[in-house]
Amino acid sequence: MLSTHTSLPVIDISSFLSQDGSFTSRAECTSKLSSACRDVGFFYLIGHSITPSTIERVLSLARKFFLETPDSEKLEISRKEPGDDYGDGARGYQRLGENVTMGKADLHEAVDFYRDEDRLEVRPPYELLHGRNLWPRTPPELEENLKDYVEQMKLVGTAVVRAMGAALDLGEDEDVFVKATRQSFWVMRMIGYPPIPNPSNGLLSNGNTDENQSCGTHTDYGCVTLLVADDTKEALQVRAKDGTWINADPIPGAIVVNIGDMMERWTNGLWKSTEHRVIHRGERFRVSVPFFFEPDWNASVAPLQKCVKETGGKSEYGGIRYGDHLTAKVRGNFY
Numbered sequence: 572m573l574s575t576h577t578s579l580p581v582i583d584i585s586s587f588l589s590q591d592g593s594f595t596s597r598a599e600c601t602s603k604l605s606s607a608c609r610d611v612g613f614f615y616l617i618g619h620s621i622t623p624s625t626i627e628r629v630l631s632l633a634r635k636f637f638l639e640t641p642d643s644e645k646l647e648i649s650r651k652e653p654g655d656d657y658g659d660g661a662r663g664y665q666r667l668g669e670n671v672t673m674g675k676a677d678l679h680e681a682v683d684f685y686r687d688e689d690r691l692e693v694r695p696p697y698e699l700l701h702g703r704n705l706w707p708r709t710p711p712e713l714e715e716n717l718k719d720y721v722e723q724m725k726l727v728g729t730a731v732v733r734a735m736g737a738a739l740d741l742g743e744d745e746d747v748f749v750k751a752t753r754q755s756f757w758v759m760r761m762i763g764y765p766p767i768p769n770p771s772n773g774l775l776s777n778g779n780t781d782e783n784q785s786c787g788t789h790t791d792y793g794c795v796t797l798l799v800a801d802d803t804k805e806a807l808q809v810r811a812k813d814g815t816w817i818n819a820d821p822i823p824g825a826i827v828v829n830i831g832d833m834m835e836r837w838t839n840g841l842w843k844s845t846e847h848r849v850i851h852r853g854e855r856f857r858v859s860v861p862f863f864f865e866p867d868w869n870a871s872v873a874p875l876q877k878c879v880k881e882t883g884g885k886s887e888y889g890g891i892r893y894g895d896h897l898t899a900k901v902r903g904n905f906y
């Protein structure tokens with residue numbers, strides 16, 4: 572059942588972006604954050620300092636890539652398996668239907684970028700997830716703009732996880748998330764969604780559209796996802812605690828944020844990594860650019876004592892190295 576209201580909370584992060592945020596504004600932020608993460612795991616972020624023109628530029632470059640760059644050029648940066656040429660099994664362009672969620676093909680195309688490898692001398696063959704980013708040749712200004720965007724988003728991610736440590740009232744451990752993300756193994760995806768074929772737009776081929784998904788139901792892997800998307804409505808949907816689906820429609824200038832599996836593990840399930848999906852039946856090609864602000868590859872993530880106490884005293888999860896969790900997830904992502 573799809574809920575008719577859109578009711579995700581709006582949170583202002585400005586007091587955690589600067590070093591001198593006032594006590595009152597920080598307290599207001601952490602109190603809202605704490606409820607948002609316990610109740611839905613999704614919220615709108617404002618006061619993040621990414622300008623509307625930057626967001627617009629990033630989305631318009633992604634749109635240009637999907638709609639104007641010739642297929643032959645897209646395929647020059649195809650994701651390939653480790654050992655195959657420049658492939659690392661993760662970075663690069665993925666054609667329509669190449670991504671799968673729970674065994675079903677997703678109706679989107681995408682390009683994935685990850686934190687750059689620290690060791691510059693590394694050459695192919697690459698191991699899974701340890702290659703080099705593959706930047707499209709056109710639009711020519713895409714690479715520079717998106718690299719700059721990554722730097723800006725890392726600052727936003729750091730502010731959000733700093734606020735999360737404060738929201739959990741972790742005392743001495745308050746900066747545990749900041750410390751674990753200093754060398755964040757971030758991911759940025761550019762995603763292009765053609766509308767799902769349906770009888771009214773004449774694209775239907777087999778008469779049965781029920782099984783179509785633009786991006787199947789999933790949770791995100793890491794700490795926090797910071798999503799910008801174009802103004803398409805009723806595409807991204809979030810599963811509420813009562814099982815209903817809430818539309819996470821875009822609010823101009825706001826970033827949609829959700830927490831991932833590592834936050835759930837750190838908080839021993841006090842904060843849930845919320846299921847979400849994309850079902851895009853609109854008319855226009857939809858574009859989104861999620862930035863996943865993740866732990867360091869080598870960060871070990873285990874339930875925090877304070878959260879274990881608050882959730883009944885029993886650890887519900889073991890410890891895991893983030894890189895291992897990510898590797899397992901990425902293995903299941905493609906045909």
Ligand SMILES: O=C(O)CCC(=O)C(=O)O
Pocket residue numbers: 760762786791798800807847848849859861
């Ligand atoms: O495109 C969107 O709105 C969300 C995509 C998403 O959930 C993901 O890439 O993990």
Ligand SMILES: [Fe+2]
Pocket residue numbers: 789790791796847
């Ligand atoms: Fe997601």
